[in-house]
Amino acid sequence: MEKLVSIIAINCNGNKFLKTFCNSILNINRDCFSYEIILVDNLSKDNSVNFVEANYPKIKVIENNIKNYAKAINLGIMNAKGQYIAILNSDIVVEKNWLKGLMDIIDQDEKIGVVQSKMLFSDEEMIKSAGVEEAEDLYFSDIGFGERDLARYNEIRELDYFSGESILLKRKCVDAVGRFDEDFLMYMENVDYSIRCKDLGWKIFYSPDSVVYCKYHSITSSAVSKYLRSRNRLLLIGKHFPQKLAESIETSHFYIKREHESLYHSLIQAVKKLAENNDTKTVNRSLKELSDIIPDIFGAQKALKFFSQLEVALDLRKIRVGIYDHAFHFAGGGQRYVAELAQMLQDRYDITYIVNKDISLEKYREWFDIDLSKCKLKIIKIPFFEERGIHIIDECMIVHQDENPFDVIRDESINYDIFINANMLTKVRPLSSLSAFICHFPDKDKGKFFNVDRYDYVITNSSYTTHWL
Numbered sequence: 001m002e003k004l005v006s007i008i009a010i011n012c013n014g015n016k017f018l019k020t021f022c023n024s025i026l027n028i029n030r031d032c033f034s035y036e037i038i039l040v041d042n043l044s045k046d047n048s049v050n051f052v053e054a055n056y057p058k059i060k061v062i063e064n065n066i067k068n069y070a071k072a073i074n075l076g077i078m079n080a081k082g083q084y085i086a087i088l089n090s091d092i093v094v095e096k097n098w099l100k101g102l103m104d105i106i107d108q109d110e111k112i113g114v115v116q117s118k119m120l121f122s123d124e125e126m127i128k129s130a131g132v133e134e135a136e137d138l139y140f141s142d143i144g145f146g147e148r149d150l151a152r153y154n155e156i157r158e159l160d161y162f163s164g165e166s167i168l169l170k171r172k173c174v175d176a177v178g179r180f181d182e183d184f185l186m187y188m189e190n191v192d193y194s195i196r197c198k199d200l201g202w203k204i205f206y207s208p209d210s211v212v213y214c215k216y217h218s219i220t221s222s223a224v225s226k227y228l229r230s231r232n233r234l235l236l237i238g239k240h241f242p243q244k245l246a247e248s249i250e251t252s253h254f255y256i257k258r259e260h261e262s263l264y265h266s267l268i269q270a271v272k273k274l275a276e277n278n279d280t281k282t283v284n285r286s287l288k289e290l291s292d293i294i295p296d297i298f299g300a301q302k303a304l305k306f307f308s309q310l311e312v313a314l315d316l317r318k319i320r321v322g323i324y325d326h327a328f329h330f331a332g333g334g335q336r337y338v339a340e341l342a343q344m345l346q347d348r349y350d351i352t353y354i355v356n357k358d359i360s361l362e363k364y365r366e367w368f369d370i371d372l373s374k375c376k377l378k379i380i381k382i383p384f385f386e387e388r389g390i391h392i393i394d395e396c397m398i399v400h401q402d403e404n405p406f407d408v409i410r411d412e413s414i415n416y417d418i419f420i421n422a423n424m425l426t427k428v429r430p431l432s433s434l435s436a437f438i439c440h441f442p443d444k445d446k447g448k449f450f451n452v453d454r455y456d457y458v459i460t461n462s463s464y465t466t467h468w469l
Contacts, residue, residue: 002104003033004087005035005375006085007088008039008087008211009037009088009089010042010088011042011048012067013088014090014091015044016046017090017091019154022037022059024095026056028094029099029100035086036425037059038080039060039213040073041064041072042064042072049061062076069186070182071182074179084103084106086166086169086249086341087169088117089214092119092166093215094166098117099168100115100210100320101170101427102210105207106168106262108169109203111114113204114162114167114168114183114194116159116166116206117211118208118210118211119142119166120149126146126148127143127147128145128214131143131163132159132191133161134161137248138241139233139250140188144220146256152385156208157209158203159205159206160198161196162194162204169400176202177196180192183235184228184236185233187229191236194441195292202293209451210211221398226253227262230252230253233248234269235270236254237270238269238273238274238286242278245274245289246289246293246415247267247289249297252266264306267306268310271287271290272314297452304414305433318349318350320418321416321420322413324354324355324424325422326425327393328353328357329355329358332365335422336368336370337424339364341369347417351375352376352416353372353378355378355380356385356393357375357381359379360377394426399451400445404429406425406427409428410429410430411427414431415432418432419436421438422438425437426450426451427449430455430456431452435455436458437455437457437458439458439459439465
């Protein structure tokens with residue numbers, strides 16, 4: 001029975017390479033096997049899809065709905081019929097024996113699950129990749145990158161990790177190992193898959209007789225590429241080397257370059273990966289190690305936010321939303337506007353209304369027919385106004401004070417994942433992970449204790465307000 005190979009090409013804005021790529025694929029030596037070609041397009045904007053459909057009707061085109069390299073691979077595999085699956089990028093040219101060079105090796109041992117091609121730059125002299133190896137500190141690099149194609153790269157050998165730009169997989173291996181991890185988006189998904197193959201006893205080999213030439217083009221900006229490589233290293237460590245996650249922080253490029261925001265958010269994703277893929281004992285030990293060093297890196301306040309956000313990331317609780325309305329005890333349009341929003345969100349989020357005067361949530365049913373029964377209410381009275389017996393919380397009275405009377409609300413805001421300032425009180429500084437200031441109409445210049453510029457988002461409710469903001 002003739003063997004069927006599904007050739008899956010991943011393309012993103014590679015139109016200028018597609019003619020030479022497709023022609024080289026269609027011209028390969030096909031002794032002893034047949035093949036189908038599937039091109040998965042990653043949201044190209046250069047007419048790639050139309051070009052292939054118009055000029056290469058035998059190639060099946062699948063359009064990805066998101067720019068995610070790992071998902072594109074999975075889409076191709078889902079639509080593949082072959083007992084063997086070749087995956088390659090569309091910015092390469094293959095030699096006539098490219099596929100034969102892979103097939104000759106993969107069937108030599110039933111436990112060989114993946115074979116990688118020899119990848120040369122388009123000058124045909126310099127190696128781009130003859131496999132992947134760990135460089136140091138769980139950073140990975142292509143074997144032979146930038147070296148001349150010398151005799152040592154003409155030997156078949158087993159690899160620890162493959163480069164995913166030109167590989168052949170056995171269907172049995174793919175069925176056993178599963179999908180490529182789409183959380184990686186692109187970069188390091190190949191190392192993750194290599195580890196998973198090896199963990200299940202599958203071997204990875206390099207074939208010097210399968211040769212491709214890479215006409216490299218970048219599908220992401222340099223900044224995005226650097227970010228994903230650093231982020232994905234932490235995801236990989238969390239998933240496969242959890243005992244090294246805490247110590248790997250100081251060798252992270254984020255840490256070295258003092259890109260603390262990127263480090264913060266990447267670590268949350270890495271711990272989520274750790275929890276999803278390791279036993280409870282390992283997770284607890286890793287969390288303890290992180291708790292010892294996170295405050296030193298981010299400071300006590302941000303460390304508190306970090307572990308609070310982890311609770312949400314690990315699905316241990318709902319997202320906490322604090323809505324502060326200093327005029328909640330009055331029946332006004334601004335109050336109703338935000339209360340309607342709270343009513344819509346209360347099933348999905350853990351919502352607490354923060355107010356300054358005695359009132360019940362039931363009052364809003366009476367005033368506006370709004371049901372806030374699944375929200376909580378927290379009354380925080382502000383001493384400045386209570387001591388003066390003032391019923392209206394008017395921030396214009398705060399002019400010469402040395403301390404901000406609204407800091408009591410600031411201190412409360414840290415208890416929420418999202419803090420919403422519902423009624424335009426400009427003197428409240430948010431300490432939550434995410435914050436929004438709802439502006440109903442612009443009516444104040446900046447004054448003492450002005451903090452609106454500290455909010456992540458300013459939300460306006462009309463074109464008029466947006467114009468004057």
